[in-house]
Amino acid sequence: DAGVIQSPRHEVTEMGQEVTLRCKPISGHDYLFWYRQTMMRGLELLIYFNNNVPIDDSGMPEDRFSAKMPNASFSTLKIQPSEPRDSAVYFCASSFGGMETQYFGPGTRLLVL
Amino acid sequence: EDQVTQSPEALRLQEGESSSLNCSYTVSGLRGLFWYRQDPGKGPEFLFTLYSAGEEKEKERLKATLTKKESFLHITAPKPEDSATYLCAVPRGGTSYGKLTFGQGTILTVHP
Numbered sequence: 001d002a003g004v005i006q007s008p009r010h011e012v013t014e015m016g017q018e019v020t021l022r023c024k025p026i027s028g029h030d031y032l033f034w035y036r037q038t039m040m041r042g043l044e045l046l047i048y049f050n051n052n053v054p055i056d057d058s059g060m061p062e063d064r065f066s067a068k069m070p071n072a073s074f075s076t077l078k079i080q081p082s083e084p085r086d087s088a089v090y091f092c093a094s095s096f097g098g099m100e101t102q103y104f105g106p107g108t109r110l111l112v113l
Numbered sequence: 114e115d116q117v118t119q120s121p122e123a124l125r126l127q128e129g130e131s132s133s134l135n136c137s138y139t140v141s142g143l144r145g146l147f148w149y150r151q152d153p154g155k156g157p158e159f160l161f162t163l164y165s166a167g168e169e170k171e172k173e174r175l176k177a178t179l180t181k182k183e184s185f186l187h188i189t190a191p192k193p194e195d196s197a198t199y200l201c202a203v204p205r206g207g208t209s210y211g212k213l214t215f216g217q218g219t220i221l222t223v224h225p
Contacts (some may be wrong), residue, residue, distance in 0.1 A: 004156070031211060043157070043200065043215040056212065091156050098211045099144060099204060104156030 002026075004105035006092050012111045018080040021108045023092030024073055031098050034067055034077050035091040037107070043091070049075065050098065082112045115140040115205050119216035126191055126223050134186040134219045136201035146184050147213065148177050149200040157200055160186075191223045 005024040013019055025032050033048040047057040052069045060067070064083070069075040079086055089109050093102040118137045126132055138146065145164050149157035161170045163179040170177050174195060176187045186199055198220050202213040 033211070042217045043202075045212055048212070093156075095211060100211070101147065101159050101162060102211060102213065103159060104149075106156050107154075109154075 004092055004094055004103055006090075006105040006108050008108060009106060010109045010111075012113065013082055014113050015083055016081045017112075018078065019082045019086075019110060019112075021077040021090050021092075021110070023075045023077070023105060025075070025092070025094030026103055027073070029094035029096045029103075030072075031095045031102075032069060032075050033093040033095075033102060034075070035093065035104075037089045037091060046077070079110075082110075084112045086110065087112050115203065115214045117201060117203055117214050117216040119199075119201060119219050121219060122217065123220040124222070126188075126221070128192055128223055128225050129190045131187070131189045131191070133188070134199055134221070135183060136186070136216055137183040138201075138203050139182075140203050140214070141206035143181075144204050146179055147202045148184070148186055149202065151198045151200060151218070160199075188221070191221075193223045193225050196221055196223045 007022045030051050034046040035043050037043045046059045047067045049069045067077045089107045091104050091107045093104045095102045116139045120135045145162055147162050148160040150160055151157045161177040166181045168179050174189050178185045198218040200215055200218045202215040205212045205214055
């Protein structure tokens with residue numbers, strides 16, 4: 001199995017630009033999670049989906065952040081407009097069943113200048 | 114509020130020097146505790162899930178144990194390749210789904 005796939009692996013952009021992060025979960029998994037990791041705050045859950053439906057977005061920091069899951073094989077996390085404080089590593093994870101083990105992707109390292 | 118606290122923040126060991134990492138948690142109705150390993154520049158890699166006090170799980174040089182208030186990750190005769198950040202996480206209380214609260218992690222460095 002290929003595992004969770006994320007793209008791009010690195011993104012450098014300027015403040016005010018739109019950023020789109022992509023994730024392909026493990027085939028057959030019905031839960032998808034987006035996390036953000038920073039030195040100050042550690043690993044934080046932003047939003048999660050069950051069967052492509054957003055269930056809880058209480059961790060999304062601001063309206064500038066949005067996430068979609070148009071089908072079982074693809075999800076996006078969009079930041080518009082981006083700000084320097086959004087610089088972090090963003091991880092996507094998936095699981096089969098909400099209480100089961102979450103498998104993480106390699107992450108997208110975002111730098112907003 | 115659910116809390117997960119890991120200690121120490123950083124641990125330096127000599128190869129072969131056994132030690133333990135701690136994960137203390139406060140959550141209503143524990144429904145599992147997860148241990149992950151994270152290498153620099155990579156995503157967390159699953160190690161163990163523990164569900165009830167007294168449960169133990171082993172994998173190579175690692176053994177995880179669980180009590181009602183904390184979990185330990187014991188590392189026996191570590192090797193340099195065991196160097197990584199070790200994270201623990203618990204599902205948030207009151208939820209039926211995998212909303213995990215992560216600790217800040219313990220950075221383990223094993224010197225040859």
